[in-house]
Amino acid sequence: MADLTLAPPRPRSARRPLVLGTLGHVVNDAYTAFLPALLPMFHLQLGLEETTLAGLVAIFALSTSLPGPFLGKLSDRFGEAHITAAGVLFSAVLLSLLAVVPSVPLLFALVAVAGLGSAAIHPAGSMLVRQGTSRPELAVALFAAGGMLGYAAGPTLLAAARDHAGRALPLVLALPGIVAAATIMALVPLESTSLPASTKAARFEWRLVFGPVGLVTLAAALAFLPATAVLNGLPLFLMERHGLPDTHPAIAGTLTTFSLAAAVGGIGVGLLAARLSRTWLLAAVLTGSVPAFLALLWLAPDATGYVIVLGAAGALSYAATPILVVAAQDRAPRSGATASGMVFGLGSALAGLMYFGIGALQAEVGVSLALSLAFVAPVLSAAISFAVLRRIPSFAAASVTETLCICAAASGAGIVTCAPSCTLSGNGVFRNA
Missing domain, CATH: 1.20.1250.20 (MFS general substrate transporter like domains)
Incomplete structure (x- = not known):
C-alpha cells in the first residue's frame, strides 16, 4: 500500500x-x-x-x-x-x-x-x-x-x-x-x-442514460420547460392577450427581469442547500414555481404585482439546476462531467423538444392553455427528483476535521482515507462523513 x-x-x-x-x-x-x-x-x-x-x-x-x-x-x-x-x-x-x-x-x-x-x-x-x-x-x-x-x-x-x-x-x-x-x-x-485515472470509466457509460442519472436528466428537462416557455412563448402571449406590439418595452423588460431573477434564485438555492435537506428544498422550489408561473397568465404587464410575480417565477425557474447537477454528479462516481453534460445538455435539448410540442398545441388550444401545460411540468419533475434524491446520502457541511484531513490514493487499491472522520465523495470532493 x-x-x-x-x-x-x-x-x-x-x-x-x-x-x-x-x-x-x-x-x-x-x-x-x-x-x-x-x-x-x-x-x-x-x-x-x-x-x-x-x-x-x-x-x-x-x-x-x-x-x-x-x-x-x-x-x-x-x-x-x-x-x-x-x-x-x-x-x-x-x-x-x-x-x-x-x-x-x-x-x-x-x-x-x-x-x-x-x-x-x-x-x-x-x-x-x-x-x-x-x-x-x-x-x-x-x-x-x-x-x-x-x-x-x-x-x-x-x-x-x-x-x-x-x-x-x-x-x-x-x-x-x-x-x-x-x-x-x-x-x-x-x-x-x-x-485518479485508474478509477474513471474508459468509455461512455450507457447505464447512466437508463439509471438514476437518466431520471435526474428527465427531471431537469421538466424543470427547464417553464423557463423555455417564458423566454419563447410569453412575448407572443403578451401580444395576443394584451395587444402589445412586438417593440413594446414591457416585452423586453419581462425577459430581462426574468433572466436576472433566475441568476439570483440559483445562488440563493445554492446557499440554502448546505443548510437544508436538498431533497425537500428541491421539491419546494419546483412546486413553488408553479403558482408563480401560472400567475403570469392572469396579470397584465402594467399591474402592480406583475413584476413581483415575474421576479418570483424567474428566481425559481432555474433554481433546481445546482441541486440536480450535483445529484447527477454524485450518482456517477467515475463520470461526473458526463453526468453534468446529460443534465445541462440533454436536459436542455429535451426541454426544447417538449416546448416544440407546446408550440404545436398553441395553434390548437391557444397560447394561454398551452403555456399552462408547460408551467405545471415542475410538479412531475419534483416527483421524479424526490424518488431519486432520497436514495442519495446527504452530507454535513465542512468541519475543521475535514479541512485537516487529506486522503490519498493507494496504488492499485482505490481510495484510502487517512482518518475515520474523512471520506471522499464520488467526484473527489472531501466531505465530513
Missing part, C-alpha cells in the same frame, strides 16, 4: 477553480449571445428569411446541448481545466467569425460547429468549480449564474466592438476569450482533484 500523504489545507485552491470556472462560463455564454444579436444582420446582408433564421437558431441549440454528455467524457478523462479552457477558446474564435461570415453555407457550417465549445464547457466547468469545496450546490449555482450574466452582456459587447473595431473586428471579439482560456490554463493547477 502506498504511503499516505498529509498536506496543510489550502483554502485558496478551493476558491481558484470556482472563480476561474465561473469566469470561463461568463465569457463563453457572452459569445453564445452573439448569434441572436446578429440575426437582423443575417436577414439584411445575406437575405435570410424568418424560417431560415429559425432553422439556424435550432441548429445552434442542438450543437450546444446534445454533444454535452460525450464531451463531458473528454473532461472525465483529460481534466476539467483543459476542457474548460478549450471550450472557451473554441467559442471565442468561431463565434467571433459570425460577425464577418461571407456566405450562407459557411454560416450554417460555422454555427453547427461553434456550438461544441459551449457544449463542452458546461459539463467540464460545472465539475471544475466544485473542486475542493464542501458546498457543491453553491459552486454550481454561481457557475450557472455567471453564464446568465455573460449572456446578458454579450450583445452589448458585440455592438461596441462593431462600432469601433473596424477590420480587426474578429480579432477584437475573440481576444477576451483567448485571454480567459489562457488564464484558466495558467492559474488552475494541472493536478486534477477529481478521481
Whole structure:
C-alpha cells in the first residue's frame, strides 16, 4: 500500500477553480449571445428569411446541448481545466467569425460547429468549480449564474466592438476569450482533484442514460420547460392577450427581469442547500414555481404585482439546476462531467423538444392553455427528483476535521482515507462523513 500523504489545507485552491470556472462560463455564454444579436444582420446582408433564421437558431441549440454528455467524457478523462479552457477558446474564435461570415453555407457550417465549445464547457466547468469545496450546490449555482450574466452582456459587447473595431473586428471579439482560456490554463493547477485515472470509466457509460442519472436528466428537462416557455412563448402571449406590439418595452423588460431573477434564485438555492435537506428544498422550489408561473397568465404587464410575480417565477425557474447537477454528479462516481453534460445538455435539448410540442398545441388550444401545460411540468419533475434524491446520502457541511484531513490514493487499491472522520465523495470532493 502506498504511503499516505498529509498536506496543510489550502483554502485558496478551493476558491481558484470556482472563480476561474465561473469566469470561463461568463465569457463563453457572452459569445453564445452573439448569434441572436446578429440575426437582423443575417436577414439584411445575406437575405435570410424568418424560417431560415429559425432553422439556424435550432441548429445552434442542438450543437450546444446534445454533444454535452460525450464531451463531458473528454473532461472525465483529460481534466476539467483543459476542457474548460478549450471550450472557451473554441467559442471565442468561431463565434467571433459570425460577425464577418461571407456566405450562407459557411454560416450554417460555422454555427453547427461553434456550438461544441459551449457544449463542452458546461459539463467540464460545472465539475471544475466544485473542486475542493464542501458546498457543491453553491459552486454550481454561481457557475450557472455567471453564464446568465455573460449572456446578458454579450450583445452589448458585440455592438461596441462593431462600432469601433473596424477590420480587426474578429480579432477584437475573440481576444477576451483567448485571454480567459489562457488564464484558466495558467492559474488552475494541472493536478486534477477529481478521481485518479485508474478509477474513471474508459468509455461512455450507457447505464447512466437508463439509471438514476437518466431520471435526474428527465427531471431537469421538466424543470427547464417553464423557463423555455417564458423566454419563447410569453412575448407572443403578451401580444395576443394584451395587444402589445412586438417593440413594446414591457416585452423586453419581462425577459430581462426574468433572466436576472433566475441568476439570483440559483445562488440563493445554492446557499440554502448546505443548510437544508436538498431533497425537500428541491421539491419546494419546483412546486413553488408553479403558482408563480401560472400567475403570469392572469396579470397584465402594467399591474402592480406583475413584476413581483415575474421576479418570483424567474428566481425559481432555474433554481433546481445546482441541486440536480450535483445529484447527477454524485450518482456517477467515475463520470461526473458526463453526468453534468446529460443534465445541462440533454436536459436542455429535451426541454426544447417538449416546448416544440407546446408550440404545436398553441395553434390548437391557444397560447394561454398551452403555456399552462408547460408551467405545471415542475410538479412531475419534483416527483421524479424526490424518488431519486432520497436514495442519495446527504452530507454535513465542512468541519475543521475535514479541512485537516487529506486522503490519498493507494496504488492499485482505490481510495484510502487517512482518518475515520474523512471520506471522499464520488467526484473527489472531501466531505465530513
